[in-house]
Amino acid sequence: QVQLQESGPGLVKPSQTLSLTCTVSGGSISSGGYYWSWIRQHPGKGLEWIGYIYYSGSTYHNPSLKSRVTISLDKSKNQFSLKLSSVTAADTAVYYCARYTPTLDFDYWGQGTLVTVSS
Amino acid sequence: DIQMTQSPSSVSASVGDRVTITCRASQGISSWLAWYQQKPGKAPKVLIYAASSLKSGVPSRFNGSKSGTDFTLTISSLQPEDFATYYCQQGNNFPPMCSFGQGTKLEIK
Numbered sequence: 001q002v003q004l005q006e007s008g009p010g011l012v013k014p015s016q017t018l019s020l021t022c023t024v025s026g027g028s029i030s031s032g033g034y035y036w037s038w039i040r041q042h043p044g045k046g047l048e049w050i051g052y053i054y055y056s057g058s059t060y061h062n063p064s065l066k067s068r069v070t071i072s073l074d075k076s077k078n079q080f081s082l083k084l085s086s087v088t089a090a091d092t093a094v095y096y097c098a099r100y101t102p103t104l105d106f107d108y109w110g111q112g113t114l115v116t117v118s119s
Numbered sequence: 120d121i122q123m124t125q126s127p128s129s130v131s132a133s134v135g136d137r138v139t140i141t142c143r144a145s146q147g148i149s150s151w152l153a154w155y156q157q158k159p160g161k162a163p164k165v166l167i168y169a170a171s172s173l174k175s176g177v178p179s180r181f182n183g184s185k186s187g188t189d190f191t192l193t194i195s196s197l198q199p200e201d202f203a204t205y206y207c208q209q210g211n212n213f214p215p216m217c218s219f220g221q222g223t224k225l226e227i228k
Contacts, residue, residue, distance in 0.1 A: 035215065047155075047163065047206055047219040060215050063120065096162055103169050104210025104217065105153035109162035 002027040004097050004110040012091075012117050018084040022097030022110060029078055030055050035100035036080045038071065040093040041112070048093075052100055053080055087117045121145055123209050125220030131228040136197045140223045142207035144188040151210035154183055154192045157222075158203045167192065194225075202227050 008020035022036070029036055037052035051061030053071045061069040070083040084091060094114050098106040122145040132138050142152065150170040155163035165174050167183035170190055180195045194201055207220040 046222040047157075047208075049208075049217050049219065052215075062216075098162075100210075100217070101168075103153075103172070104151040104212070105165050105168040105208065106155075106163070107165055107168075107174070109164075112162055 002099060002108045004099065004108055006095060006097050006110045006113040008113065008115070010114060010116060012087055012115060013119050014088055014117055015086055018082070018087050018091060018095075018115055018117070020082045020095055020097075020113065020115070022080050022082075024078050024080070024099075027099075029073060029080060030075045032056075033102050035060075036071075036073070037098045037100045037106060038082045039096045039098055039106070041096070042090075042093045050082065050084075050095075089117050091115070092117045120216070121148060121209055121211060121218060123207055123218055123220040125207055125223055127223060128221065129224040129226060131226045132197055133228045134197050134199055136228075138194045138197060138225060140192045140205055140207075140225075142190045142192075142209075142220045144190070144209055147188060148209045148211060150185055151212070152183070152185065152190045153208045153210070154181075155206045155208065156201075156203045157206065163206060197225075199227075201225065 003025045005023045012018045035052035038050040053059045068085045094112040096112045098109040124143045152170045154167040157163040170185040171183045182193045184191045205223045210217045
């Protein structure tokens with residue numbers, strides 16, 4: 001059974017960089033076929049895809065976030081990470097990590113972590 | 120970018136009712152459409168993938184279908200545990216991007 005767990009600061013100051021890590025257990029991020037993904041949900045709102053990374057290191061992200069997003073892999077720790085730069089209050093959200101499958105759906109999700117942007 | 124228009128935004132229904140939720144894609148996406156159920160404070164759970172394939176362990180009262188760029192999730196006989204918010208999600212291969220519909224909140228009448 002694959003499990004994902006987000007970790008990182010729950011409070012980030014405006015203009016700083018939000019950094020989150022997702023630890024994967026029960027499966028290897030180095031095996032092909034899956035994209036390792038970040039999705040967020042603003043309070044009381046819908047789901048927004050942020051981006052994902054393939055085991056090869058190829059990344060894709062939501063164009064609406066422009067160049068603020070960096071997603072990386074740490075295969076030695078079976079983790080992947082999200083960095084979102086120049087945050088504002090509009091980046092306050094629950095951030096989820098998830099696995100994107102070859103049938104283009106997200107089958108395993110972390111529990112989500114609330115990140116608040118505030119001074 | 121491919122946009123997903125989901126409707127209705129909310130629906131009230133009773134236990135035993137049949138409910139239909141629709142997503143329309145702004146352009147062709149083949150059958151790369153998934154449906155999720157989300158309960159308050161929880162991560163979404165995939166119900167249907169590839170437009171009409173039922174995820175393992177999901178009750179058969181959930182059904183997905185496709186007609187052109189319109190996709191439908193039907194719950195045939197609502198159970199108390201089905202009251203939640205539902206999202207569609209499209210996937211695209213080239214480039215590998217995705218997006219979600221706006222969500223439908225299913226409430227008890």
